[in-house]
Amino acid sequence: MHRDARSIPEILRQLESLYGKQEPGWPSDPYDFLVWWHCGYPASDTSCAKGWEKLNSEVGVEPRQLLAAGAARLARVLKAGGMVPELRAMRLMEIAARIQDEYGGDLRAGLAGPLSKVRQALKRFPNIADPGADRILLFGGIAPVPAVPSNCPHVLVRIQRGQERENYGVTYREAQEAIEAEIPKNFDARTRAYLLVKRHGQTVCKRRNPECENCPISSSCAFFAANTAAVAPV
Numbered sequence: 001m002h003r004d005a006r007s008i009p010e011i012l013r014q015l016e017s018l019y020g021k022q023e024p025g026w027p028s029d030p031y032d033f034l035v036w037w038h039c040g041y042p043a044s045d046t047s048c049a050k051g052w053e054k055l056n057s058e059v060g061v062e063p064r065q066l067l068a069a070g071a072a073r074l075a076r077v078l079k080a081g082g083m084v085p086e087l088r089a090m091r092l093m094e095i096a097a098r099i100q101d102e103y104g105g106d107l108r109a110g111l112a113g114p115l116s117k118v119r120q121a122l123k124r125f126p127n128i129a130d131p132g133a134d135r136i137l138l139f140g141g142i143a144p145v146p147a148v149p150s151n152c153p154h155v156l157v158r159i160q161r162g163q164e165r166e167n168y169g170v171t172y173r174e175a176q177e178a179i180e181a182e183i184p185k186n187f188d189a190r191t192r193a194y195l196l197v198k199r200h201g202q203t204v205c206k207r208r209n210p211e212c213e214n215c216p217i218s219s220s221c222a223f224f225a226a227n228t229a230a231v232a233p234v
């Protein structure tokens with residue numbers, strides 16, 4: 001194996017030749033993303049897109065439109081995105097009220113200043129932890145942080161280290177460190193990395209039961225090497 005086979009640029013090159021160029025399936029504007037994220041549950045590109053489409057066509061997504069609709073109507077519309085629509089409706093109302101009251105209706109303009117403060121502000125919104133804040137910072141064009149898809153932090157860690165950690169936060173941090181070390185600090189390079197890792201983690205390198213036998217990059221993967229060696233006949 002070439003000694004750089006497990007470098008992230010090489011892994012991404014292989015993933016891109018397999019999956020093609022990836023595009024985000026969600027809005028990049030920070031406020032729109034917050035709304036989109038609450039449009040589906042369990043949150044996925046598909047469920048959120050269904051709820052988002054319905055919300056756009058029947059109510060609109062501007063803060064004043066959400067507040068004017070009220071929680072009961074929002075809940076009826078949000079059923080298109082899956083479970084707990086009443087709870088998601090309440091959260092959308094909360095988000096809309098805060099955008100009006102604390103940001104004068106313009107969240108993007110309010111996300112200025114030191115990165116730590118912007119991150120803190122994002123994490124005050126419901127259902128936004130570090131992975132969500134990183135995603136908004138990167139795709140919203142605020143800072144080229146090493147964001148990692150929240151449901152796929154294991155992918156790069158398995159490939160490079162052989163096994164993800166039991167602690168989610170440690171795995172997420174290790175994946176971030178790998179991107180920070182190997183991927184140029186610009187928006188194009190880091191959004192490309194995010195999207196390719198996400199695609200691979202959702203289709204082949206799943207958190208449970210990765211399909212290693214069908215994985216086209218298994219020859220570059222430390223997890224595969226370790227597990228193949230463990231079952232090799234003697």
Ligand code: SF4
Pocket residue numbers: 155158159204205206210211212213215216217218221222223224
């Ligand atoms: S070989 Fe298995 S663990 Fe490694 S990247 Fe492919 S699916 Fe993931």
